[in-house]
Amino acid sequence: NIKLDEQSFLINRERAVDYLNTQEQLYVLDGFASWDLEYRIKIRVVCSLAYHALFMHDMLIRPTRDELADFGDPDYVIYNAGCFPANRFTKGMTSSTSIALHFGRREMVILGSMYAGEMKKGVFTIMNYLMPKLGALSLHSSANEGPNGDVSLFFGLSGTGKTTLSADPARLLIGDDEHVWTEKGVFNIEGGCYAKCVDLSREKERRST
16 A cells, blocks of 8 residues: 555546536445444445446445445445546656545546446445454455354455355355454454456366365
């Protein structure tokens, strides 16, 4: 992470908002992070691509109709203008890509990257910042539950098997990537799973019986 000054963030924010305002159609999605209501935060995503909205529709916890009607102001807003580049001459920019998170304004601004995972990891970064302040431990792990209520956590870098290991048919899936451990137990931050399919093939995944 690279520290960004206030002025540069505001320049990027204005650049993103101006781009979004020029689009004929926008997608606005409201959702939650955290299945535990005590630690839940409200996230709003504003983006120009349908697949970005669909991705976060899967990754965030979807509100019920009643929850959506009472959603109110979000705790954090993600402005995804990834189709539009950052200005490389803005102070602090090292390329046309910028993923900036401002905890004071509770805003995330994405420029120059159409990778949908920027939003997912942005929400996780927010939780990594907030949870220790509440006495909880955020974890980059998958988790499942055994028949006797025993919980297993699987740690590893992206692409090393967390999703695969958590999908044990003999155990209940809690989640495949982002969790929080509290004095009450373990809860999933996300609403869906994200299985990487890069170079996926029958030959590479073949298992002996």
